[in-house]
Amino acid sequence: MHVGIAYADKFKQTWLKLDMPDGSTVREAILRSGLLNQFPEIDLDRNQVGIFGKITRLDAKLADGNRVEIYRPIIADPETVERRDRD
Numbered sequence: 001m002h003v004g005i006a007y008a009d010k011f012k013q014t015w016l017k018l019d020m021p022d023g024s025t026v027r028e029a030i031l032r033s034g035l036l037n038q039f040p041e042i043d044l045d046r047n048q049v050g051i052f053g054k055i056t057r058l059d060a061k062l063a064d065g066n067r068v069e070i071y072r073p074i075i076a077d078p079e080t081v082e083r084r085d086r087d
Contacts, residue, residue: 001064005033007042009072014038020062026051027058029068047071 001024005016016033026049036042048071050056062068 001062003029003062003065004067005029005035005070006067007035007039007070009039009041024062025058026056026060026062026068029062030058030070035070042070046073 001020001022003018003020003024005014005018007014014035016035018029018032020029020032027044030036030044030049036044044058048055049058050069050071051060051062051066053069
């Protein structure tokens, strides 16, 4: 089956397409993608993951065409950060 893996750090967005065996999990796809080597700041015990924008577990089974996303931790509380409205 064909799946995509997406991750973005402050400087670069990465989108990879992978062929995975049927019944593969989110964790297996991330490991096969090589993103953990490319971005050592990714910690699967800390970073949340999702499929098409919906948070999911690492042991969730993938379906053909899924897009796995690795999310960075939020570093600023949006309720306390001053708004940057433009005129």
